[in-house]
């Protein structure tokens with residue numbers, strides 16, 4: 001079963017599958033697409049995985065729901081979102097790119113572009129108050 005991210009509907013690609021309530025709230029979803037809601041425990045698993053890969057702070061709750069639903073029903077994520085693709089790769093959830101795709105799985109880290117201190121996530125530097133930025137820490141295997 002394919003779990004469709006909002007980009008699929010925006011690009012108007014003809015695919016069959018299901019999507020989440022949160023995606024259907026941000027995008028016009030055809031009536032033929034079944035709308036499901038992931039269980040909280042799977043949402044939590046995705047949040048943990050995304051925290052590890054360094055993607056959590058760039059994912060919306062709709063992005064997390066898409067991944068959680070795919071994990072729950074054993075489905076394949078269809079998305080053009082690089083962060084969703086990266087988390088899916090890291091968590092061994094099958095995915096298919098609609099449009100552009102990543103070529104490698106990346107482990108991200110947050111840092112301060114002013115004083116270079118490593119930070120735990122999106123926000124401001126705990127040392128100098130500058131907005132934090134994200135950079136690849138490690139390029140892992142090809143996806």
Ligand SMILES: [Zn+2]
Pocket residue numbers: 112113114115116117125126127128129130
């Ligand atoms: Zn700083």
